[in-house]
Every structure is written in C-alpha cells, then in structure tokens.
Amino acid sequence: MTRQRRSWAVLGLMTALVLCTAGIAAAQVSIEYWHINSATFGGAAVKEAVERFQELHPDIRVTDRFQQGDYGGLLNNLQAALAAGNPPAVAQIGYNYRLFAFEQVPHVPFETFRDSDPEYETFIASFVEGVLGLGQDASGVQRAIPLAVSVPLLYYNADLFRQAGLDPDNPPRTWEEVRQAARQIRERTGQWGIGIQITSANNWVPQSMVESNGGWLLDPQGRVAIDSPEVIEVYKFWQDLAQRDRTLPVVTDAEYEQAFVAGRLGMYIKTSAILQNFAQQANFELRTAPFPTWGDKPRRVAAGGNALFITARDPAQQRAAYEFIKFLTSKEGQTIWVRGTGYLPIVKGVEDDPQYLAGFFAENPLMRAAVAQLPDAVPWAPFPGPRGFEAETTLAEAREAILNGADVEATLRETAATLRRLLGQ
Amino acid sequence: MACLAIFVYRPLLETLRLSFYEWNMVSPTQTYVGWRNYLELLENPGVRRAVVNTGTYALWLGALVLVLPTIAAIALTYMRRWWRRAFRVVLFLPNIISLATAGVIWLWIYNPIGGLLASVWEALGRFPVNWLSNPGTALGAIAVIVAWKAFGYNFLLLTAGLAGVPQEIVEAARVDGAEGWALWRHILLPLLGPTIVFVLSATLVMAAEYVFTPVHMLTEGGPINASTNVVFEIWRQAFRWFRVGYSSAIAVCVFILFLVITTVQLLVSERVVSYEER
Numbered sequence: 074m075t076r077q078r079r080s081w082a083v084l085g086l087m088t089a090l091v092l093c094t095a096g097i098a099a100a101q102v103s104i105e106y107w108h109i110n111s112a113t114f115g116g117a118a119v120k121e122a123v124e125r126f127q128e129l130h131p132d133i134r135v136t137d138r139f140q141q142g143d144y145g146g147l148l149n150n151l152q153a154a155l156a157a158g159n160p161p162a163v164a165q166i167g168y169n170y171r172l173f174a175f176e177q178v179p180h181v182p183f184e185t186f187r188d189s190d191p192e193y194e195t196f197i198a199s200f201v202e203g204v205l206g207l208g209q210d211a212s213g214v215q216r217a218i219p220l221a222v223s224v225p226l227l228y229y230n231a232d233l234f235r236q237a238g239l240d241p242d243n244p245p246r247t248w249e250e251v252r253q254a255a256r257q258i259r260e261r262t263g264q265w266g267i268g269i270q271i272t273s274a275n276n277w278v279p280q281s282m283v284e285s286n287g288g289w290l291l292d293p294q295g296r297v298a299i300d301s302p303e304v305i306e307v308y309k310f311w312q313d314l315a316q317r318d319r320t321l322p323v324v325t326d327a328e329y330e331q332a333f334v335a336g337r338l339g340m341y342i343k344t345s346a347i348l349q350n351f352a353q354q355a356n357f358e359l360r361t362a363p364f365p366t367w368g369d370k371p372r373r374v375a376a377g378g379n380a381l382f383i384t385a386r387d388p389a390q391q392r393a394a395y396e397f398i399k400f401l402t403s404k405e406g407q408t409i410w411v412r413g414t415g416y417l418p419i420v421k422g423v424e425d426d427p428q429y430l431a432g433f434f435a436e437n438p439l440m441r442a443a444v445a446q447l448p449d450a451v452p453w454a455p456f457p458g459p460r461g462f463e464a465e466t467t468l469a470e471a472r473e474a475i476l477n478g479a480d481v482e483a484t485l486r487e488t489a490a491t492l493r494r495l496l497g498q
Numbered sequence: 499m500a501c502l503a504i505f506v507y508r509p510l511l512e513t514l515r516l517s518f519y520e521w522n523m524v525s526p527t528q529t530y531v532g533w534r535n536y537l538e539l540l541e542n543p544g545v546r547r548a549v550v551n552t553g554t555y556a557l558w559l560g561a562l563v564l565v566l567p568t569i570a571a572i573a574l575t576y577m578r579r580w581w582r583r584a585f586r587v588v589l590f591l592p593n594i595i596s597l598a599t600a601g602v603i604w605l606w607i608y609n610p611i612g613g614l615l616a617s618v619w620e621a622l623g624r625f626p627v628n629w630l631s632n633p634g635t636a637l638g639a640i641a642v643i644v645a646w647k648a649f650g651y652n653f654l655l656l657t658a659g660l661a662g663v664p665q666e667i668v669e670a671a672r673v674d675g676a677e678g679w680a681l682w683r684h685i686l687l688p689l690l691g692p693t694i695v696f697v698l699s700a701t702l703v704m705a706a707e708y709v710f711t712p713v714h715m716l717t718e719g720g721p722i723n724a725s726t727n728v729v730f731e732i733w734r735q736a737f738r739w740f741r742v743g744y745s746s747a748i749a750v751c752v753f754i755l756f757l758v759i760t761t762v763q764l765l766v767s768e769r770v771v772s773y774e775e776r
Binding site: 173265272273325331339466 | 605608610611632638716717719720738739741760
C-alpha cells in the first residue's frame with residue numbers, strides 16, 4: 074500500500090514539475106536579433122549585452138545572429154526572411170537605408186508602445202539632443218530607435234608627423250592646414266599625406282565635407298544641389314590633393330586602410346566606428362583629431378551607424394523586442410556597446426558617470442575627438458525614391474572620375490542632371 | 499530530376515516572369531510593366547558598358563588562360579622529370595585557394611602604397627600604378643586575378659592532353675624529319691585540338707562564375723564602371739538597388755546570349771572532334 078502511495082506521490086510531483094516548466098515555457102518569449110557586428114567589429118559587445126539583458130528579463134530569450142555583407146547584406150537577408158514570413162524580431166538598419174525601410178520594410182513603429190509603457194517618455198528624454206531624429210520619418214513618427222552613431226574623424230600617425238617636422242600635439246584643424254601638413258609629410262618623409270574614406274555605395278564623408286562648406290548634396294527640400302559653387306569647391310580641393318599636390322593616393326578604401334595601418338599614410342579621414350580596431354593594429358603612435366573645417370565655417374558631420382527596427386509579427390515578440398531595444402539603448406547597454414566598438418554614446422550623462430563610461434574615456438583619449446563632435450552631427454541624408462541607391466552610386470562614380478582627373482565643374486553638372494532624372498526632379 | 503525542376507527550372511521561369519514586373523523584393527505589390535524593363539535595357543549606358551566589359555574581359559582571359567598554360571605545358575615537356583613534378587605542384591597551387599583569399603592576396607600585390615608590384619615599380623624608378631582605381635587598368639587587373647586562379651587547372655588539362663598524344667605518331671614524324679617548331683605546328687598542336695577546345699569552353703563558363711567575387715571585393719565595379727560586367731550588374735541592380743524586375747530582364751538576356759554561345763561552341767567542338775577521328 075505504502076509503495077503504491079509513494080509511486081502516486083512521485084507521479085504527482087513529476088506531473089507538477091512538467092506543468093510548471095510548461096508554464097514557464099509558455100511565459101517565455103524567444104526573439105532573434107540581427108546585426109552586422111562580426112567578431113572583430115563589436116561582436117563580443119553584442120553577446121555581453123544579450124547575456125545581461127536575459128539576466129534582467131528571464132522571461133525573454135534572445136538569439137543574436139550576425140549577418141554578412143554590412144547593412145546592405147543584412148537588408149537583403151531581411152527581405153528574404155520577410156518574403157518567407159519568418160523575420161527576426163529586431164534588426165539593425167543602416168541610416169542610409171532608413172527612408173527605404175520606413176516605407177518598404179514591414180515593421181511596428183517604436184512609438185506604438187507609448188501608451189502601454191509608463192516609462193516611455195522618460196526613455197525618449199534620455200537621448201542626446203538630435204539623435205532621435207534618425208529614427209523618425211518625415212511626419213515625425215518615431216519608427217525606430219538609433220543604436221549606433223559614428224562620425225568621421227581625422228586619424229593621424231604621430232610618428233610620421235614628428236619625422237615631417239609637424240607638431241603632433243597641434244594637428245591640422247582646417248582643410249587648408251590638412252593640405253599643408255600632407256605636403257610636408259610627402260616632401261620630408263616620402264610617405265603619402267592623406268586618405269579620405271570612400272565607397273561606391275554611399276557619399277557619407279563627401280556629405281560631411283560639403284555641408285561643412287555650407288553646401289548640400291541634397292538640400293533640405295531634397296533637391297539635388299551638387300552643381301552649386303560650394304560643392305564644386307570641395308571636389309576641386311579633393312582633386313587638387315590627388316592630381317596637383319600628389320599627396321592623396323587614388324586607391325580603394327581597403328588600400329587606404331592597409332597603407333595607414335602599415336604607417337605609409339600620414340592622415341586618414343575615416344569613421345570613428347573602426348577606432349578600437351585601428352588602436353589594436355597600428356604599431357605607431359595613433360592619434361585622432363576632429364573632422365577638419367573650411368576656415369571658420371561651422372563643422373557638420375553626417376551621423377553614420379544604425380537604428381533598431383521591430384520587425385516581429387507576433388505581439389508577444391514585438392513587446393519583447395521593445396524591451397530589448399530599450400535595454401540596448403539604456404545607460405548600461407550603451408556602456409557595453411561603446412566600450413566594445415568606437416561608436417559614440419547617444420544617451421545623456423554616460424560619458425562622465427564613473428558608474429558607466431567615465432573610466433573608459435579617461436583611459437582612451439582617442440575617443441575624445443569623436444565625442445567632441447557629437448553636437449556637430451547632422452542626419453546622414455539618404456537619397457529618396459525607388460532609384461535612390463542608384464543615384465548614390467552615380468554620384469560616387471562622379472567622384473571617381475574627378476579624382477582620376479576629370480573636369481570638376483562639367484562632371485558635377487552632368488551628374489546633377491542624371492541624379493535629377495533618377496530622383497524624378 | 500525533381501531537384502532540377504525545383505532549383506533550376508522554377509527559378510528560371512520565375513526570373514522570366516519577374517522581368518515583366520517592377521518589384522523591390524519586399525513590397526507586396528509587383529507592378530506589371532510589360533516590355534519596359536527590356537526597352538530601358540537597350541538604352542542604359544551602364545548595361546552597355548557591362549556587356550562591352552564582359553567581352554573585353556573574355557578576350558583578356560582567353561589570352562591569359564589559354565595561351566600561357568599552353569606555353570607552360572609545352573615548356574614542361576623539355577624539363578627533367580623532377581623539375582616537371584615540382585613545377586606542376588607550384589603552378590596548380592593557386593587553383594585550390596579560395597577566391598576570397600585570392601582577393602586579399604592580390605589586394606596586397608596591387609596596393610600602390612607598399613604593395614608588391616609597387617615595390618618593384620619603385621625599384622625601377624617609376625611612379626606606382628593604381629591598378630584597381632585607374633579606369634584603364636581595373637578590368638585587366640581583375641582578369642589577371644581570375645586567370646591566376648584558373649591557370650593551374652587549364653595547365654593540368656593541357657599537360658594531360660600532351661601526355662595523351664600517341665608516341666608512335668611523334669616518332670613517325672621524327673623519322674620523317676619533323677623537328678622543333680615543325681613538330682609542334684603540324685603534329686602536336688593539332689592533336690591537342692580537342693583539349694584546347696574543351697579548355698576554352700570550360701574557361702568561358704568559369705570566367706562568368708569566377709569574376710563576381712574579385713569585382714565585388716576589390717573594385718565594386720568601378721572606377722566609373724570600368725570593371726563592371728553583366729554578372730555584377732545583375733547582382734547590383736537586384737541586391738544593391740532593389741530593382742528586381744530590371745535585374746531579371748538583364749538576366750534573361752544574358753541567359754539567351756550564353757545559350758547562343760554554348761550552341762556555337764558545341765557545333766565547333768563537334769567539328770574538331772570529328773577531325774581527330776578522321
């Protein structure tokens with residue numbers, strides 16, 4: 074009899090256990106997070122953030138999935154997953170794709186949760202001024218939340234500066250000073266003076282150069298403005314570095330990177346996001362300075378990086394995605410992220426709080442030049458419309474032609490006409 | 499057969515269908531546009547450039563991966579056995595290296611700042627060439643990478659072809675007084691004919707397949723479209739610019755073009771084979 078009773082008790086206990094775990098499983102939500110952070114580009118920071126988030130939210134399981142091919146590759150895979158009806162819950166979308174994503178990628182706007190979350194307003198107010206605009210559409214709807222912001226920086230090789238008789242403590246501040254320094258490096262050390270980050274996919278650095286000079290690639294109304302005197306002046310200057318001074322080599326961006334890390338390029342204008350990587354690779358004294366200005370004109374740097382979109386279909390997953398995004402952009406989430414990359418903190422008060430990033434910034438003076446530029450950040454202007462991406466490449470091709478010696482004014486006028494046609498203006 | 503239907507024929511038909519639509523891959527609506535994609539194709543200078551480049555590239559490659567391996571295979575026959583083996587290994591090596599790795603290696607070789615070629619150039623007292631960023635050299639630079647990768651395979655095929663030439667015929671020719679160039683011109687090269695035709699057609703197929711990776715990795719089709727080609731253009735239209743319909747239209751035209759080339763090739767190679775059997 075007792076044996077029978079005991080077996081009943083055991084059975085009962087097991088049933089209870091099974092029911093309990095089933096209950097937990099039902100309450101637990103699993104979500105996927107798609108990002109472009111490879112092992113050498115902030116991957117560890119993603120893992121750390123996910124683990125910490127799961128500690129805080131035991132009811133949510135996050136699987137992070139690295140996507141190959143940068144923001145374009147991620148978007149391609151996302152399109153395939155959406156077509157198959159199996160999208161991730163959270164996806165990083167590069168700012169240059171944000172207009173496309175607002176209109177074309179099915180997502181839940183972040184502000185949908187405004188009424189159901191009493192903390193919503195506090196969360197929104199925690200961001201550095203201007204940053205949230207990167208996740209808003211033309212009518213001001215908060216569709217996505219910015220995660221990463223990078224700005225172009227002037228990296229320089231302090232050893233080469235000294236060899237050339239330049240003062241590394243007093244780096245060039247204007248483009249004219251950059252030009253002089255580049256000449257001096259070329260003449261006295263025989264190495265190349267300067268490289269400027271380029272790609273055929275977008276015009277991120279050119280936008281910063283042009284807007285700092287008071288011009289626009291696309292004006293605030295979205296009209297093509299690349300044939301204005303301010304833009305022509307910038308591209309002429311760039312061409313002069315390459316063709317007249319011969320201080321800027323006309324090579325691919327990967328070649329600039331190789332050359333700079335190998336100590337054969339004095340200065341390099343490049344995204345701050347690669348800072349940690351450069352700091353590890355360079356075997357010379359690496360330093361950074363703010364993006365150069367044109368004389369006394371104010372500096373304008375386009376904010377690169379990405380925003381987080383909620384692409385889940387299931388309401389429970391959408392809610393979990395919302396919580397996850399809130400964590401990644403909290404003070405704690407930003408601390409993990411900034412430390413592991415070279416992106417700038419985008420929430421107020423983390424950089425001088427000893428609990429968060431104050432210690433890190435004290436030890437990493439290279440980051441200061443980047444952070445100092447945050448107030449000068451302007452939105453990275455994507456080219457709108459179904460043929461916007463093609464238009465971006467067309468402008469990049471004009472830059473290629475100009476650096477190879479084509480007439481600046483004629484090339485830009487011709488390209489402006491093509492862009493107007495592609496953008497339907 | 500079922501796999502073939504699902505993974506080859508269905509996408510083929512789907513591509514044909516999409517070429518009459520305008521679609522960005524995510525939007526639920528696909529707009530029917532009739533022949534518009536094809537008409538645009540006729541007047542798009544970028545596509546024209548891609549077609550011309552593909553032809554130029556094929557010529558470059560034909561010269562590099564047919565003529566050079568043939569010369570190498572011939573040179574090898576004059577070597578001692580040990581050297582012959584060593585060279586066979588060395589020349590075949592690039593073939594087993596992945597294209598992505600090859601891309602990185604060649605990036606270093608071509609880099610005008612401190613790269614291998616630049617060092618040689620500078621030692622000769624000349625200003626380094628920006629191989630990948632100069633519109634005049636970019637396409638050739640890409641062709642050299644693909645040729646380097648394909649060289650070993652073709653070389654092996656040609657060596658095998660040479661070894662397969664019946665010794666009796668060669669001996670008979672020697673007895674008749676054929677020596678050196680005359681022997682090659684009248685006996686060996688004609689007998690190598692079928693192998694050469696096979697290598698040529700294999701190269702054309704491979705050229706289309708291999709070319710994407712180095713272009714994608716090293717030049718992105720630039721500068722100013724100098725190194726683009728039809729394969730890269732199809733990819734770029736669909737996956738960079740999200741114009742799936744237009745990209746499909748290019749793909750359909752390229753498919754037809756390749757069909758024609760393959761048919762011609764088949765006819766030609768049949769003639770050559772029958773020549774051998776005669």
